Amino acid sequence: MSHATDIKTLARWMCSDFSNQEQAFENPPFYAHIRVCIRPLPLSNFPEPSLFLEQAYDYALNQPYRIRVLKLNIVEERIELENYKLKDKETFLGASREPEKLKKLTPNDIELMQGCDMFVDWTGTSFKGMVKPGRNCRIVRNGKETYLDNSFEINDHQLISLDRGYDPITNELVWGSVAGAFHFKPRQSFANEVEF
Template identity: 60%
Template structure:
């Protein structure tokens, strides 16, 4: 059984290479085949636990459109997930599936993403994460500025994710999950690499 600040379980559930291949095959007009690879970083990377994340189209694994470090901080009744990007993303691409390259990453390469933290709460059977409210996590896409309206739910075997960008003025959906959430299953687990100090 888990609890609201159980970072260890959350890390173990998230540490995997996820795929929504089944969903993409069933409904190709609305869902591309996407891979989300999250791999534990060494215990001394930042104070507390961290995952390295690469998100890419399956046919372009070498060119991920999202590369992040997620920093897990237990709070009183939830877990705060800080989001970081890399100053030079090209220099780190591929580290999710290459443990030798992953070991060379340094926190000095990171830039904090203001307004993009997520609050993760225990539901009784899953963890549910949502971007902290306030329209502060800004994303430019196709020349237009939007704010990130992301949320996810994770269990031991499944990741359900809404990945959306909304208009800053009208809240209209500009990009992302139009036909419902992305539904990912684990292709490979990295939970054996999780070390929580």
């Protein structure tokens, strides 16, 4: 059984190659086939528990449209995730599936995404994360600034995730799923790579 500050269990559940193939095949007009691949970063380079995430269309795994480093911290009896982007993402494209490339990543290669930290809470059976309130996580998509509303829920057999971008003035949906959350199942686990 887990608890509110169990970073290791959260990391072990997150470290997988996830796919929403079942959902995409059942409802292709609304859901593309997406892969989310998350691996732990080596403690030799990142002494704080940190994960590397790539999100890509299944047909273009080597061209991820989202690359992040997530640092896991315990703050006041709950887990918080700090979101970082890569300064030069081209250098590390595909690194979630190439551990040798991942070993070259250092804290000098990443930059904090202001306002994009997430609270992560234990539900009793899963971890639920959401962007901290305040509409401060700004993402530019197709030349338009939006604020990110991002949430996820994870347990040992699935990841449910919802990312949406809203207009900061009108609060209208600009990008993201109109049909609801993506449901991912792990294809391959990297839990055994978690050292912390």
